[in-house]
Amino acid sequence: MAKEIKLLGTWASPFSHRIELALKLKGLQFHYLEEDLSNKSQLLLQSNPVHRKIPVLIHNGNPISESLVIMEYIDEVLWTAFKAYNDKGKEQEDAIEEFSQQLKFLEGELKGKEYFGGERFGFVDIAAFFILQFLTVLQEVKEAELMTEEKYPVLFEWMEKLQGNEVVAGCLPPREKHVAYVRARRAAAEEAASKTKAA
Numbered sequence: 001m002a003k004e005i006k007l008l009g010t011w012a013s014p015f016s017h018r019i020e021l022a023l024k025l026k027g028l029q030f031h032y033l034e035e036d037l038s039n040k041s042q043l044l045l046q047s048n049p050v051h052r053k054i055p056v057l058i059h060n061g062n063p064i065s066e067s068l069v070i071m072e073y074i075d076e077v078l079w080t081a082f083k084a085y086n087d088k089g090k091e092q093e094d095a096i097e098e099f100s101q102q103l104k105f106l107e108g109e110l111k112g113k114e115y116f117g118g119e120r121f122g123f124v125d126i127a128a129f130f131i132l133q134f135l136t137v138l139q140e141v142k143e144a145e146l147m148t149e150e151k152y153p154v155l156f157e158w159m160e161k162l163q164g165n166e167v168v169a170g171c172l173p174p175r176e177k178h179v180a181y182v183r184a185r186r187a188a189a190e191e192a193a194s195k196t197k198a199a
Helices: 014-025 042-047 067-086 089-110 123-142 153-163 166-171 175-198
Strands: 005-009 031-034 056-059 062-065
Touching (some): 005 014, 005 042, 014 067, 042 056, 062 067, 062 123, 089 153, 123 153, 123 175, 153 166
Parallel strands (some): 005 031
Antiparallel strands (some): 005 056, 056 062
C-alpha cells in the first residue's frame, strides 16, 4: 500500500510541506516528486488538469488535490485502512473498528439512493469506489473480511453497478495482476521488516 502513494509538491510550498508532514506523522511511506512550477510535469497536468497546481496526492493512481482535502483523506481513509491491515493485536482491532464505522457511514449515506449525490454519478462516487475497490484487493491478499456483502449490501450493490459501467471498468487494473502486485509488495515489506529486526 505504501508504494502506491505519491506526493507532487515543491520545496517552497507550505501546502506541500503540511501534506508531507501529515504522511510522515502517520507513518505512511510515499514517493515525493518535486515539481518545477515553471515547467510543470505531465503527471501534474494530468492529475490536476483544471487548476494545474500542487500539492497533489496520488493513491493507487487516483489523484486528490487541494491540501485540506488531502489532509482529510490521509486522516480518514489512508490511515485507518493502513492500520487495519498492518497493526497487530489491540491496535489492529481498534483500527478495524474505526474503519468499520466509516463503512457504516458510507452505507447509510448511500441507502435509498442510486449514487452518493442522488441520481447522478459524481466525484464522491469516484473517490469512494476506487478506495473500496482497492480494499477488496487488500482483503484478498490478507485473507481478511473487513468489508463483506452481508455487512454492507448497499455498498456492494453500488460497487457492482459501477463495475458494470464500461467507462469505470476501463479504468480498473486487471484484478489478478493487481492482487499479485499487492501480494508481492506486502511480501517484500514483511521481508524487509524481518531483516531489520534481525539486524
